[in-house]
Amino acid sequence: MSSSSNASLLTRPTVPFAEAAWHAGLPNPYYTKRSHYELREWLLKWVADNLMDIADEWEDSSDEEQRKALFQKFVDAGFMLPFALGVKIPERFYKMAGGLKLPGNVEPSDIMLDELNRCASNGLVMGNYGGTAYGAGPIVHFASPELQERILPDILTGKKRICLAITEPNAGSDVANVSTTAKLSADGKYYVVNGLKKWITNGIWSDYFTTAVRTSGKPGEHKGISFLVIPRTKGVSTKAMKMQSAGSGTTIFEMDDVHVPVENLVGKEGEGFKYIRMTIVYVALRFARGDIEDATNHANRRVVFGKKLIEQPVVRHQLAHMAREVEALQAWTESLVFQQSKMTIEQSNVLTGGSAALLKAHSTIVLANVVREAGLLLGGMGLTKGGAGARIERIYREVNALMTPGGARDVMLDAGIKQAIKTIRIDPSKL
Numbered sequence: 501m502s503s504s505s506n507a508s509l510l511t512r513p514t515v516p517f518a519e520a521a522w523h524a525g526l527p528n529p530y531y532t533k534r535s536h537y538e539l540r541e542w543l544l545k546w547v548a549d550n551l552m553d554i555a556d557e558w559e560d561s562s563d564e565e566q567r568k569a570l571f572q573k574f575v576d577a578g579f580m581l582p583f584a585l586g587v588k589i590p591e592r593f594y595k596m597a598g599g600l601k602l603p604g605n606v607e608p609s610d611i612m613l614d615e616l617n618r619c620a621s622n623g624l625v626m627g628n629y630g631g632t633a634y635g636a637g638p639i640v641h642f643a644s645p646e647l648q649e650r651i652l653p654d655i656l657t658g659k660k661r662i663c664l665a666i667t668e669p670n671a672g673s674d675v676a677n678v679s680t681t682a683k684l685s686a687d688g689k690y691y692v693v694n695g696l697k698k699w700i701t702n703g704i705w706s707d708y709f710t711t712a713v714r715t716s717g718k719p720g721e722h723k724g725i726s727f728l729v730i731p732r733t734k735g736v737s738t739k740a741m742k743m744q745s746a747g748s749g750t751t752i753f754e755m756d757d758v759h760v761p762v763e764n765l766v767g768k769e770g771e772g773f774k775y776i777r778m779t780i781v782y783v784a785l786r787f788a789r790g791d792i793e794d795a796t797n798h799a800n801r802r803v804v805f806g807k808k809l810i811e812q813p814v815v816r817h818q819l820a821h822m823a824r825e826v827e828a829l830q831a832w833t834e835s836l837v838f839q840q841s842k843m844t845i846e847q848s849n850v851l852t853g854g855s856a857a858l859l860k861a862h863s864t865i866v867l868a869n870v871v872r873e874a875g876l877l878l879g880g881m882g883l884t885k886g887g888a889g890a891r892i893e894r895i896y897r898e899v900n901a902l903m904t905p906g907g908a909r910d911v912m913l914d915a916g917i918k919q920a921i922k923t924i925r926i927d928p929s930k931l
């Protein structure tokens with residue numbers, strides 16, 4: 501088998517379908533480098549040492565010092581750069597990040613996201629990841645070199661934090677409804693910003709807000725919406741929101757006559773959404789595999805009516821349905837990421853944007869099915885905080901926190917088909 505020398509580096513799974521096939525040492529076309537395997541092993545240990553034992557208490561904790569100390573661990577591990585840049589990291593950004601690299605120096609983001617989410621706490625991972633990933637993305641890809649040099653070194657070294665602020669009380673799925681205004685001052689040197697944003701991940705801890713503002717046009721119009729990087733300055737206020745999925749610093753962000761230099765305007769709009777969608781797919785995938793792992797382990801232990809649960813054909817059926825859904829999701833995800841990796845951003849937006857929207861919706865539907873069945877298999881333990889059902893109980897509460905942000909399920913299903921209909925007549929070689 502082609503990957504056998506690399507596979508020997510792996511900690512093998514002990515539960516069927518709890519890991520992607522390459523983790524079990526099977527051949528695969530995507531994870532072919534030795535460094536992929538080394539990175540995974542390193543992450544497995546990092547997550548075991550730093551996240552697994554704290555995930556249970558994290559959502560109820562309000563200890564600021566503990567939260568900051570954990571964020572610093574994420575920074576020291578070298579995660580900020582791949583959080584902000586995703587898969588392809590040009591050399592100049594390594595310099596901005598003070599030279600910190602993940603072991604292996606491979607395209608890290610999918611392996612990294614997969615492993616971090618093994619702790620099965622969206623709040624814990626998003627609390628350290630979400631703002632940097634989504635807020636810095638537009639700056640990395642579309643800001644002027646001057647703005648990048650001014651802001652990114654502090655973000656990439658963890659000295660400052662950032663978030664993405666798009667949603668408003670009347671502009672969620674319907675982004676065109678954004679009504680936050682950014683009016684150019686008489687001398688043309690700054691924008692005066694007024695408006696209110698809601699559900700902003702990491703907002704409460706942020707020094708910068710990559711904000712969707714209306715520089716022209718009216719609510720309801722797509723034209724006239726731009727991204728402006730707003731520093732925490734006079735006129736900015738933030739208030740924490742209490743959420744079902746806790747721990748990620750979800751925030752109300754208000755702007756009252758905030759003066760922002762015109763140099764903080766970020767080039768294009770709207771390109772960041774696809775990246776957000778794919779990251780959610782990886783979270784859903786790992787959560788679903790965690791459910792299978794814990795449900796299978798429980799079925800192997802629990803004796804009911806004189807037999808282990810796993811000896812009941814109906815229980816094996818339940819596990820089979822979970823496995824087939826998760827394996828199909830993995831295959832679609834890997835093939836789509838492979839396609840995207842072979843295209844320019846423009847080609848990929850046109851040709852895979854519809855599939856990415858459908859996949860985002862699909863991944864959360866699969867997760868909802870899997871976690872429901874896994875929870876039922878654990879009986880009362882599936883509804884109990886802590887113990888054998890801890891991950892399943894937590895994931896059950898997190899499903900809608902994946903299904904709604906980054907494009908709500910029904911909006912994505914519709915958008916996916918609309919985009920696919922538009923794309924079907926396009927010859928990829930002509931793009």
Ligand SMILES: Cc1cc2nc3c(=O)[nH]c(=O)nc-3n(C[C@H](O)[C@H](O)[C@H](O)COP(=O)(O)OP(=O)(O)OC[C@H]3O[C@@H](n4cnc5c(N)ncnc54)[C@H](O)[C@@H]3O)c2cc1C
Pocket residue numbers: 634663664665666667669671672673674698699700701702743745750900901904905906907908909910911914
């Ligand atoms: C945990 C969490 C974190 C978030 N983080 C951020 C963040 O960091 N930054 C940010 O800007 N925003 C963030 N959001 C906001 C998120 O992007 C919005 O909640 C999402 O876009 C949906 O908008 P809405 O809540 O206004 O729901 P609405 O737009 O009111 O939609 C409600 C429901 O209506 C249905 N619906 C709407 N339109 C259609 C349609 N055309 N066809 C069929 N059904 C439809 C869908 O079922 C949808 O779920 C976050 C939200 C959550 C819950």
